[in-house]
Amino acid sequence: MHSFLPLAYFKNQFVPFEQANLSIATHALHYGTGAFGGLRGIPNPENPDQVLLFRLDRHCQRLSHSAKFLMFDLPANKIQAVITDFVKKNRPKTSFYIRPFIYTSDLGIAPRLHNIEKDFFVYGLELGDYLSPDGVNCRFSSWYRQEDRSLPLRGKISGAYITSSLAKTEAVESGFDEAILLNTQGKVSEASGMNVFIVRNGELITPGCDQDILEGITRDSILTIAKDLDIKVTERPVDKTELYIADEVFLSGTAAKITPVKRIETYTLSEERPITDKLREKLTAITENQDPKYKDWVFAISV
Structure with a gap:
């Protein structure tokens, strides 16, 4: 309740x-x-x-x-x-x-x-943790992310979330925590309500805005933080198989914050997540107004 x-x-x-x-x-x-x-x-x-x-x-x-x-x-x-x-x-x-x-x-x-x-x-x-901070198990959804030519994906249009709802329930009912949707070109798009990041060889990679994603605000924040931490960042199309062999995978969003992925279908990922952990620690400090460099991201309201 x-x-x-x-x-x-x-x-x-x-x-x-x-x-x-x-x-x-x-x-x-x-x-x-x-x-x-x-x-x-x-x-x-x-x-x-x-x-x-x-x-x-x-x-x-x-x-x-x-x-x-x-x-x-x-x-x-x-x-x-x-x-x-x-x-x-x-x-x-x-x-x-x-x-x-x-x-x-x-x-x-x-x-x-x-x-x-x-x-x-x-x-x-x-609202506390939307997803387990210890990590989640994901599957690829049988439902595809919509295309911008059929829905304005740069807006959070309520009707679009029927796809997210179908994908989330499919994942949970089949024993997983979360769904990852491909776009109609067969590339990784996003999760049911989160953006997707992977780490390969020390490089942070995420689908670009041309992959039918929502332009997430937490996603944007992570990209900025990573560059400030001298982590190489690339926005590009991501293949499904890259998630199976990635060093780290995590989801990001306002509700999810930064949530690590433990398993993709039958593929178990490493429990060592140095870049995910570094980004999550930094983002937490920023949201708690503990980092002077990002003071303009935090709005303090007197109550």
């Missing part, structure tokens, strides 16, 4: 979470015409009167871009102001996750984006 934060932002006001309800006729519920974001927050380990949000500005910018695909003008600074107020009013005391959501809020039945009302809400829940 999830523990939700007490207040939600709904229809331009803050209301108790239990009162933030939608009609069963809501357009977005039927057609997947919504877009969402997700960001983590933690109480400041050094100041109990502050909450730290990781890369708030980038998350708001991406959600604003997602809104454009739904023909909705929602500026990033508006989203950021609402999320800041949301945190101040809820005063969370433990690690939590914020879910802002844009959707077609009319009660019509025609699938469309023109001449239809849109709205925006925010809620949150307490």
Whole structure:
């Protein structure tokens, strides 16, 4: 059972979470015409009167871009102001996750984006580890990642996540923790809701933005951190077989943070993960506001 934060932002006001309800006729519920974001927050380990949000500005910018695909003008600074107020009013005391959501809020039945009302809400829940920090076992999904020519993959469009849901359930029901999806060209794309990284011969490799991936904010952060640590970084197409023989494989995302992969189908990977461990340690320090070099990535909100 999830523990939700007490207040939600709904229809331009803050209301108790239990009162933030939608009609069963809501357009977005039927057609997947919504877009969402997700960001983590933690109480400041050094100041109990502050909450730290990781890369708030980038998350708001991406959600604003997602809104454009739904023909909705929602500026990033508006989203950021609402999320800041949301945190101040809820005063969370433990690690939590914020879910802002844009959707077609009319009660019509025609699938469309023109001449239809849109709205925006925010809620949150307490959240620890989404995946086991000790590592996960993965399989390749029988479902393929969508193509950008059929869906705007640079937005977190809610309807697109049917594929993620099918892949995740297929993985879990067949004895694995997580799914890795190939794109329609047969190259590694991403996991059900995470980007994929591999390490080979000391080089950090990840599918590029031309491989039908979501442009992950944690992914972007890892690329920057790795370059700053003088780790060679390459963005390129990745073959399925490379994961079987990689020195290290890990998944990244807002919820997953950096999660090592222990096994790919029947192939067991090394328990020695020096680059994964180094990146995870650095990312944790940054999110806890312990690294002055990345201070501008962390937003401290007084509560």
